[in-house]
Structure formats: structure tokens, C-alpha cells
Amino acid sequence: MTMMIPDTMPGKEECANSLRNVLDALYVLNGKWKLALILSLVQSSKRFNEIQNEMSGISPKVLAKELKDLELNEFxxxxxxxxxxxxxxxxxxxxxxxxxxxxxxxTAWGGQHREKIRQSMRQKRYELR
Structure with missing residues (x-):
């Protein structure tokens, strides 16, 4: 993953627009389950019980709410x-x-982060010895 750093600092209006866009996206996709549900359903269509079995830890009530929210937002x-x-x-x-x-x-960032945390924990265990 490469990070693009702009040559110039964004102006106040551009920064405000970026912030507004991020907040809008987070408002629609907030919560623990929405992106995971979208990813699951992009892979294949599923019935409610199939989704619940795939998403361990989600209650039927929360799953129903998240599915309704995703349907309202046309995902x-x-x-x-x-x-x-x-x-x-x-x-x-x-x-x-x-x-x-x-x-x-x-997905890529999550894998990198998981590996970073594993390495950090290994290092801390080594330092404690």
C-alpha cells in the first residue's frame, strides 16, 4: 500500500469537503457489520440463516437491522x-x-495491521524474558 502525499497542503474548503465526505461515508457504513455484510453478499447471494452462520457473533436482531439499513441505502x-x-x-x-x-x-490494511500487532506482541514477549 503506497501513501500519496500531496505537494501542497489542501485549502480550508478542500479539507472541509474531504471531512464532510468521510463523515457521510462513515454515517452510511458505520458499525461492526455493514462492510463485512456487503463483502459477504458481493461474493454470493444468501438467505438470512446463511448470513448469520457466516457472521459468527451477530445476533438475529442486529443482523435484521443491519440488512434493513443496507437495503435502505441501496447496497x-x-x-x-x-x-x-x-x-x-x-x-x-x-x-x-x-x-x-x-x-x-x-482487507490489505487489516492484514498488515494484524501482522504488525503480532510482531509487536512477539517483541514484547521477547523483551519480558
Missing amino acids: IKRKVYPTTPATIVYEATEYSLTLKNVLREL
């Missing part, structure tokens, strides 16, 4: 099939694919 769609009982399948929308680069970068 996923809910398809209801007229069976008895009704079959409901959740799938990613084209709009969710606009997060592809964000998800790729977060």
Missing part, C-alpha cells in the same frame, strides 16, 4: 419468493460494487 436488495414459508434472499446491488476498492484496501 443490497431483498428478494422474496412466494413459497411456504416465504424464501427471502439477500444480494448485493451494482451500487455495492462501488465499494470494491475500499474493501480491497481495508
Whole structure:
């Protein structure tokens, strides 16, 4: 991951716009589960129980809320099939694919961060000896 440092400092208005954009993105994607749910559904469509089994630690109530939020923001769609009982399948929308680069970068950064913490913990154990 390379870091781009601008040649000049951004102006006050550009900085305010950047901050507003980041806050908007965080408002829509806030929480522990939303990006993980989008990533899961980009890979394949799933039923509620399949999602819950894949996301260990999420309660049915929280999962239902997160799915509703993602549907309201058009990241996923809910398809209801007229069976008895009704079959409901959740799938990613084209709009969710606009997060592809964000998800790729977060995945890479998460792996780097996990490795950094592991190395730091190994180093601390070594220093304690």
C-alpha cells in the first residue's frame, strides 16, 4: 500500500469537503457489520440463516437491522419468493460494487495491521524474558 502525499497542503474548503465526505461515508457504513455484510453478499447471494452462520457473533436482531439499513441505502436488495414459508434472499446491488476498492484496501490494511500487532506482541514477549 503506497501513501500519496500531496505537494501542497489542501485549502480550508478542500479539507472541509474531504471531512464532510468521510463523515457521510462513515454515517452510511458505520458499525461492526455493514462492510463485512456487503463483502459477504458481493461474493454470493444468501438467505438470512446463511448470513448469520457466516457472521459468527451477530445476533438475529442486529443482523435484521443491519440488512434493513443496507437495503435502505441501496447496497443490497431483498428478494422474496412466494413459497411456504416465504424464501427471502439477500444480494448485493451494482451500487455495492462501488465499494470494491475500499474493501480491497481495508482487507490489505487489516492484514498488515494484524501482522504488525503480532510482531509487536512477539517483541514484547521477547523483551519480558
